Amino acid sequence: MNPHEGTGRRFPPGFLWGAATAAHQVEGGNRWNDWWQYEQDGRLPFKSGDACDHLARYESDFDMARDMGHNCHRFSIEWSRIEPNEGEFSPDALELYARIIAALRERGLEPVVTLQHFTLPAWFAAGGGWERKDAADRFARYVRHVLARLGPSVTYWLTINEPTVYVLQGYINGAWPPLQSGAWVGAARVLRQLARAHVAAFDVIKALQPHAMVSFAHNALWMEPCNPHRRLDRMAARARDYVYNGVFFRLIGASSAGPGSLDYVGLNYYTRCCVRFAGRGPAAVLGRACRLGHHPQAGPRSDVDWEVYPRGLGEILQKFRSLHLPIFVTENGIATEDDALRCLFIEDHVEVLADAIDNGIDVLGYLHWSLMDNYEWDRGTAPHFGLAAVDHPSQVRTLRRSASVLAQICKANRN
Numbered sequence: 001m002n003p004h005e006g007t008g009r010r011f012p013p014g015f016l017w018g019a020a021t022a023a024h025q026v027e028g029g030n031r032w033n034d035w036w037q038y039e040q041d042g043r044l045p046f047k048s049g050d051a052c053d054h055l056a057r058y059e060s061d062f063d064m065a066r067d068m069g070h071n072c073h074r075f076s077i078e079w080s081r082i083e084p085n086e087g088e089f090s091p092d093a094l095e096l097y098a099r100i101i102a103a104l105r106e107r108g109l110e111p112v113v114t115l116q117h118f119t120l121p122a123w124f125a126a127g128g129g130w131e132r133k134d135a136a137d138r139f140a141r142y143v144r145h146v147l148a149r150l151g152p153s154v155t156y157w158l159t160i161n162e163p164t165v166y167v168l169q170g171y172i173n174g175a176w177p178p179l180q181s182g183a184w185v186g187a188a189r190v191l192r193q194l195a196r197a198h199v200a201a202f203d204v205i206k207a208l209q210p211h212a213m214v215s216f217a218h219n220a221l222w223m224e225p226c227n228p229h230r231r232l233d234r235m236a237a238r239a240r241d242y243v244y245n246g247v248f249f250r251l252i253g254a255s256s257a258g259p260g261s262l263d264y265v266g267l268n269y270y271t272r273c274c275v276r277f278a279g280r281g282p283a284a285v286l287g288r289a290c291r292l293g294h295h296p297q298a299g300p301r302s303d304v305d306w307e308v309y310p311r312g313l314g315e316i317l318q319k320f321r322s323l324h325l326p327i328f329v330t331e332n333g334i335a336t337e338d339d340a341l342r343c344l345f346i347e348d349h350v351e352v353l354a355d356a357i358d359n360g361i362d363v364l365g366y367l368h369w370s371l372m373d374n375y376e377w378d379r380g381t382a383p384h385f386g387l388a389a390v391d392h393p394s395q396v397r398t399l400r401r402s403a404s405v406l407a408q409i410c411k412a413n414r415n
C-alpha cells in the first residue's frame with residue numbers, strides 16, 4: 001500500500017530514503033572502545049560480542065537495502081578502529097570504510113556518514129573522554145584523517161550522534177559510560193566540549209571539502225505540558241524543551257539569525273515527552289516526565305516504553321524550520337514485537353512528513369532506525385527496531401512485513 005498514491009503529492013526530486021545503523025551496534029568485535037571495556041568488566045548489563053557481524057556481511061546487508069528500494073544509507077565510522085592508540089592511524093581501517101562506501105555507491109545508496117556514535121576510543125576515554133582539555137583537537141585530528149581518505153566519496157556528514165542523549169545517559173542517568181549519575185556540572189562541561197568538537201569537525205570538513213553537507217544528529221524530543229491548562233506544567237515543558245532541544249544549537253551558533261556550524265539539521269525523532277511541574281529548586285526546573293497515558297491523542301507505547309506519537313514529528317519539523325536550513329530525518333523507528341504496529345508507525349510518520357513537505361518545509365530525506373535488529377546499548381539485543389529481524393546466533397536476516405511497507409513507499413516516491 002502506498003499512502004500517497006493518487007493524492008498527487010510527491011516527495012521532492014532526489015529525496016533520500018533509507019535506514020540507519022551505528023558501528024558498535026552492528027559491526028561486532030569493537031574491542032578498542034570504551035563500551036567494549038565496560039562490557040568486559042561487567043559494568044554494563046549486556047555484551048555486544050559479534051553484534052550483527054556486519055563487517056563480514058555488509059555487502060549482503062546493502063543488497064537487502066537496495067532491494068527494498070532504498071537510495072541512501074546511514075552508518076557510522078568507529079573512531080577506535082581508525083585510531084586504536086593515540087596518534088596511530090590505521091590505514092587498514094580507513095580502507096575498510098572506503099570499501100563500505102564503495103559498496104553503498106555500487107548499489108545506488110547515498111552514504112550518510114556519522115563520525116562518532118556514542119563510543120569512544122579506550123585511550124581517549126581513559127584520558128577523561130570529552131572532559132579532556134584537548135578533546136576537540138583530538139576529534140578534529142581524527143576527522144582530518146578520515147576526510148583525507150574518504151572525503152571525496154561522501155557528501156553527507158554527521159559529526160556527533162545525539163550529544164544531549166550521550167550527556168543524559170552518561171552523566172545524569174548513569175546508564176552508559178562513563179556511568180556518572182546526577183553529575184550536572186560535568187554534564188554541562190561535556191555538552192560544551194561536544195559543541196566545540198562539532199565546530200572543529202565542521203571546520204575541518206568544510207576546509208577540505210567545501211561542498212560537503214555537515215550536521216550533527218539531534219535527538220528531537222517533542223515536549224508538551226502534561227496538563228496544558230496548568231501554568232507550572234507549561235513552564236517546566238518550556239524549560240525542558242530549551243535545555244534538550246535548544247542549548248546545543250546555541251552552543252554551535254545555530255539560530256534563526258544564522259546557521260552557525262550547520263549546513264542542514266539532522267533530526268532523530270522517536271517520541272514525545274509530557275512534562276509535569278516537579279516543585280521548585282534547581283533540580284526540579286526541568287519538571288518530571290509523565291508516563292501516564294492520559295494525554296490528548298495518547299498513542300500506544302513501544303517495547304522500550306516510548307509513546308508512538310507521529311504528530312510530534314510534524315511539530316518538531318515545524319519547530320526546527322525556524323533555522324532556515326534543510327532538515328534530514330536521520331532516525332525514526334520503533335522497538336516492537338508487533339510488526340503490524342511498526343507498519344502503522346511507518347505509514348503514519350511518512351504521512352506527517354509528506355504533510356510537512358506540502359507545507360513548504362525543506363526535507364532532504366527519511367532514514368528508518370534501523371536496517372536490522374542490533375545491539376541496543378544497555379538494553380542488549382532484546383528491543384527489536386529492525387526492518388529485518390536478526391537471529392544473532394546464526395546471523396540470519398529475515399525481512400519483516402514492515403520492510404516491504406517502507407519499500408513500497410520508497411519505490412513509489414523515488415525520483
Ligand code: FCB
Nearest residue numbers: 022161162165219369376
Ligand atoms: C537513538 C540512537 C540509536 C538507537 C536508537 C534506538 O537514540 O541514536 O543508536 O539506539 O536511539
